[in-house]
Amino acid sequence: MDIKFTLNGNSQSLSTEPDRRVIDLLREDLGLTGIKEGCGTGECGACTVLMDGETRLSCLTLAAQIDGRDITTIEGLQDMEEGIILQKAFEEQGAVQCGYCIPGMEMAALPLLTLHPNAARNDIKIALSGNLCRCTGYVKIVDAVEQAGREIAVKKEGL
Amino acid sequence: MNKDTHSHTRLEIGKSHPRGDAADKAAGREKYAADHYPENVLWAGAVRAGIAHGRLLAVDVSQAIALPGVITILTAKDVKGSNRQGIIHKDMPVLVDDRILYCGDPVALVVAETKDILSRAIALVRFSTETLPAVFDPESAMAENAPLLHEAMPGNFLMQAEIRKGDAESEFSACDAVVEDEFSTPVQAHGFLETENGVAWQELDGKIVMIVSTQAPFRDRLEIGHAVGLPFGNIRMISPALGGGFGGKDGATVQCLLALAALHTEGRPVKMQWEREENMLAGYKRHACRMRYKLGAKKDGTLHAIHCNLVYDTGAYAHLGGEVMELGMEHAAGPYRVPHTLIEGKCVFTNNPVGGAMRAFGVCQATFAFESMMDMLADRLGMDRLAIRQKNALVEGDENCAGVRMITSTGIAGCLDILGDHPLWRSANNWKQECPPGRKRGIGLASVFNAAGYGGKVRDSAIAKVELSLDGRIIVHSAVTDMGQGNSCAFSQIAGHMLGQSPEFIELRQPDTATAYPSGSSSAGRTTYTFGNALIKACEDMKARLINRAGLLLFIDNDRDLALEPGKVTHGPSKRDVSFTQLASFMPHEDRVCISQFVAPVCEDIPDTAKGFFIAFPHIIFAYGAHLARIELDTATGVITVCDYLAATDGGGIINPSMFDQQIQGGVAQGLGYAMMEDFQIREGKPLTKDFTGYLIPGSLDLPDTISIPFLGHESTGPFGLKGVGEVAMNGPLPAVANAVHDACGVRIFHGPITAEKVLAAMNL
Ligand code: FES
């Protein structure tokens, strides 16, 4: 089928099988390999993207479901102020080890930070609880989201 | 710190510079093996046996090969080499030619145009088998007349060994207190997020090139070459950053199958990626272990004698099972002085999935038993649990339980002191008294240690190569994989420090056997230690050379006042400089490369204590740690919450404190999973655990904010005093939680993991 959607701010139309998994569409057909497949069954969150601003597991989403929607992947973060702040915070806080879970973590954190930049530590943990990381023990990941939240809050107040 | 300021900062040892790979990884730009989709790529996948023990009678590929888009289907007869892979023992078929020894054994290899066609074709391959009687636990595998897995291995023993020091058997009578019990630990899955995968293709000259998620690119060539019949010079391995490894990518996973496929696709690239379910079935696992312990001490708490017996289930093939057991035995009496030790080990084949290397291999099993015994002994003697550990802690000059004299840095006492001074310990009683109703609080301790390096009889070496590139940067050719632990970032930091450079003048290349030099694996707490030492020497040579060549260009008759600065060599007195780009264009290629090797020290004075060991004994360098867990237990449900966790660690000198903490926090996280939730279930050789729905690993809400405190030691043989800390932290959580549960409610759990059900059942006894 032909589908049309917005991908990281650009409109995209392509022809694909309606039941093609969005993760394969993004990684294999469009070369956006930033999101990862950790399980394929909705358990790890490494494949998280945003659909109309909300987190969505791309391994459980089919091509037909994104027709007409607005999709943001990790590659789109560099065009968003919050995204840049978030990535920098991950870098500076030492939140990144193997890095395989990190794009998904950032995508999971982004909607929270946009709505509640001052989210409490435990709320951050709740927001990230669907994303598995096998390397870090989460301490520095939560530190990074906290740092990003503080910076985003300052920016917002400054406006 | 923003990008601009830190990018001009010189890299220095001891500073928490952001990891060199963090920006790319945080932006999703890092290319892992799994991210490679070469043009025209084909997909390969294995047909798995599905039975635990049998004979393969025939494979019928007729239906599958008829499916449009199937390129080829290979069976054992297509394998030109030995058709046996394995790191030390070559006993595992690439494709089954006769016997099936576990459910995951591959019987055929399918190559197809797409992933989808591949999975349909795999389902269409038919094969017939004759089922043979199987053994699913070591006890029955060791029984008389049990079916034999490997003809050459009577009794199904991969290895039987013993460490004997003093006279443990008779010295128990000289003890004032003796405790005795039995423990067991479950199979653990690595749970790295990037499953086993790679791509491979054959070049026109016949060479096979592979990009694989592997911990041992150099050694892989030997394994692949042997198994599929290729001169190893014809195999080029490239190992990009790994999405986790933890030991599970040490030894061939996809490699031999992929190489075999690439030999049959006329140059078209082939990709293989195991799905999570295949990873659970065919990926290597941590060995389940059964341990019997007897420990005796004098009235004042001085340890006197220990006798223990460890039985490891290695599954169907050897992999590193023998070495796993040996390492467990070498650590079986903890980081303590015990004059009389008798440590027996058995590593046994069963028709279960294959046991392999996993972070702190062999050791975290024994640590559970030993550290539980230490608390039991303290209780028996009415002693303080910290005091009994401090009293017996090894110091330099002591003999460890294997009879090896500790001549390298030995910081366990220092770690225990940090713990004893910490508010989490000092406020323990108050904290327990403030316990809310319906709950119980407890505090548990564990002393841990973990050997670094391969141990005796195995050359533990690395060769570092640094190169001045034509565009004026220093390229560090890493030869040991970065599976996430950050060794490659440490290498950049070392090179930057040695050569006075800032990050933008250092380029790190991940291992490629075509350009880097043969080095050991990324494993065994040796990665940064061994390669780091080689790199220091290579950088010293490079520094001298750059200064010398700059002197030539500047017409200066000595090297005295020349110094390295970011991107250039400067001459202070004349205020002149030469940029690296100028230097590079002046120097021929060989002149721009410095290479240096380091071979790790081995024990010079090997005690006559070990029998039945093959290689890898003894070790002389250990990292140490003292752990504390504060837990709260819900008395109605048995659910345990770990409220606080503290790890004090002796890893010698520290290159990057933030990265040091990463390793400790990550090791503790994996250890807490092992302690409380991870239980890989196998029934009659078949994993019941198929994915992360059935195999729970800790999420963000399951873990405390682990506090990591370094004991600032110095290992004189290490790069900047460093010892590896990748493994040691894994050992603490299981015994610390077990001891905390006992402290909270008087119940001791002897069989990991410590789940709510077990705690509740034990409390209600
Ligand atoms: S890959 Fe989608 S949740 Fe794991």
Ligand code: FES
């Ligand atoms: S950093 Fe490796 S899985 Fe999170």
